[in-house]
Structures are given as structure tokens and as C-alpha cells.
Amino acid sequence: MNTLSVNHLLGIKYLNQKDIQLIFETADHFKEVINRPIKKVPSLRDITIANLFFENSTRTKLSFELAEKRLSADVINFSSAQSSVKKGETLIDTVNNILSMKVDMVVMRHPNPGAGVFLSKHVKASIINAGDGAHEHPTQALLDSYSIREKLGEVGGKKVVIVGDILHSRVALSNIFALQLQGAEVMVCGPKTLIPKYIDKLGVKVETNLKKALQWCDVANMLRVQNERMDISYFPSTREYTQQFGVTKDLLDSLDKKITIMHPGPINRGVEITSDVADSKQAIILDQVQNGVAVRMAVIYLLASKIKQ
């Protein structure tokens, strides 16, 4: 088994365990490639990829672009801020116009959940979802699991707590699917207002006491509070949030084990984690960023291998 079961990466929920394993094994090879003196392979030199970002992004966009260039694909970038979308063009029209320039693959971030699925049904190109609203962010979940596998040997049997704004987080949902698929136990922790009401139906534990959650877990994935998605106040003040759900060095030292700290970025230093935690040896935040390129190379390579000539 060395092809993916899907032609698009729209979400983790469409993948199976073998897909994830294949992506990780391929990413191992690419991780070796990106640590060579010359970090580029010619595999995708006849593939053109469009990065369509209808929502702001720094890390994900750079990571995808770098992954594409490391594979020698031709890359075109599009961000909605400077485009005809502002003039009223529909998503399908925008994408079909881009595809008529002979583009083979589309990496898309969009504020609306399901935008990737919708697009995959209407256009002829391989679609990679780089985040659709509060729905899924599959490559982030893959690189998070890959980083756990690298640090702890395997994902299966590990206990992972996702802390913070679960309600607005596509990273949380994709991570829950990915971790469960690999046999890890998942807990979510945060203010009750930021935890979706029926999340326990996904088979995750819910905890509102941060210390108890950290004491339980092997890995804590700290999410950012997404103020830009909040139309009402979900907690009284940032200060109060930090006091209850911010991870500090003292809190980590008070546990009777060393847990691994992850963060998908961008970090609000001093809100969800303090600077000394973010820069400590327990944090693998920068490893996550490096692994992001390798994992995205693997996803793009495996999907590209399914594009008919």
C-alpha cells in the first residue's frame, strides 16, 4: 500500500490510518532531504500549484510555498485582499480562471467551513485544505502528530490535551480526528464557553481544571485565543484567562512528570504560555515548524503522484 486512499486532502476525517502512516514515512524521507546542503528534489517539476489564501496566514502559507518549491513545483500565489474577489467574483469562477492557466493542484485557506469540499466537487484539480473556517486544518494536525511521533516514538497510547479556544479552532478538530485515528487519548481543556457543547460525542474527555489536565497528559497542545473570531466576550478578561488557562514554568515544575508542550502558532506570549515555557526544552514548537515543511512535502508529493498525465 503506497498510495493515498484520497485524491484531495480536505480533512483528517477523510483519511484512514494507513494514509497517515504513509504520509509520515514519506515525510521521514523529506525531512532528510531538507537537511541536506541542497534541499531540493526535482520530482514535481511538471506540476503547477496555486496557493489561494482567502484568509490571512504567515506560517502555513510560507510552509506550503517552501514545500512546493523544495519539490520543484511551479508556484503561484493569490491572496483575496488584492484580488477580483473584492469585485464580486465567485469562488468557482476565481478558481476556474486560475485553473485555465493549467494549474494541477490548489492549496486553499478559506474562512467558510467546507469550502475545500465544495471546490473539490466543482473543479478539476487536486485540493489541499489549508484551513477552512473553524472546521479542519489537516496538515497542521498531521505535523502535530508527526512531531509527537518524533519526540515520543509513537502516537498510539499517548495522552494529549488540547488547551484553549476549542470552539473556534480548526486545529483542535483536525487534531482530535488525527490523534484518535492513531490510537491516542484526547482531552480538551478550556473555559466552558470555549468548549463546544457536544464535543464529548467525539469521544474526547473534557476538563476545565488546567492543572488536572496537565497532570493527566503526556503532551499539551496549547491553542491561541482567537480574538478575531469572537463576536462576543467568552471570558471576562485576558488576565483572567491567563490565570486559569495559561501555562507557566511554575505550573510545569509542580507536576510530577515532564510533559511535552506544543503550540501551532502564532503564540501570544504571556497569554496561553509564558515566554520561559515557549523557549524551554519541553517545548517542541520550532520542531513543529520544521516538520511542517516535511509533512507538507509528503502530502503534496503523494497527491501529485495521483494526478493523471
Add this chain to the structure above:
Amino acid sequence: MSQKVLLNAKEVNIILHRLACQLIEKHNDFSNTVLIGLQPRGIYLADRIAKILKEDYNITNVKLGYLDITFYRDDFRRNEKPLEANKTKIDFLVEDKDIVFIDDVLHTGRSIRAALTAVQSFGRPNEIELLALIDRRFSRHLPIQPNYRGRQVDVINAEKVKVNWKEHDTEDAVYLIDK
């Protein structure tokens, strides 16, 4: 499926020692030479040559690496079968080194073309040579020839040459198999 023995264990052993001696003749003490086995099957031959150099000819500083060429192949998306990558392990610099590529069977030469590109990612070598146990004559698609060859054979396209190693396939032998 019929198969014919091209080389038996004794013949393989004699040829490996001859190839090792030819390498010594050119590379002396191997101080500036690195051996690179090509994945997937060339690494077994490379391991064996390195072992002979070390144990029978007392050359202790043989540098040995493995190179995977999957991402450099020219048949990506042109092949029905998906390409599967293997591990690359080159933990030394190849800058200004004399490289010997080692592969079990030289057929079209396309793998060697890919390897020539792939190795550039690790620096600019002084020179690159090629050692192949079996050289399939008249089947080349590219102007590539081995510097050291074990045995030259004439094989039609419908036939496959399979090299077995006792470490992995229970015996040392080379077979000609009808596909």
C-alpha cells in the same frame, strides 16, 4: 516462470574479490574515496564490497553511504506503479571526494542518471565512477557505462536479472528470470 542461473555463489565470490582488487588498484588506501550503494538493491553489494575491503585487504577507513534516487527519477507519474522511497544515509561530505556508485544491475542507465543528479545535493565531488555486478549489454537508454563490471550479459527485454544475497535471500546467486 522459468529461471536460469547466471552466476553461482562461488562465481559471485570470485567476482566480488576481483572488483575489490580493481578498486584498490585505482583508489589505493581509499583516503579520498567514498562508496555509495544505490537503493534499493545496490546497498547489499556495497555492504559486501566494503566488508571484503576491510576484512580481506585490511582497508579500515572505507566510507560507505546509501543513496535513494526515488525523488530524482524521470518516471514520476509516468509509471502505473507508485514509486516507493528508501532511506538515504550519507553522513560525510562528498565535496572533492572520489565517489564510486555501486549497483547490482546496470540496465537502461536511468537510475544512474538520477543518482548523478541526486548526489549533487550533497556537494560537488571530484569524480564519480560506477561499479555494477551485472552489466546488461545493448539495453542502455543513455550514454552511461560502468568503470568496474562483474559480468556482462546479453539479456532480452522480456527477461529480468535478479541478484540474490545470502544476507537477505538465503544464497548468493544471479538468476535470469522470464518475466
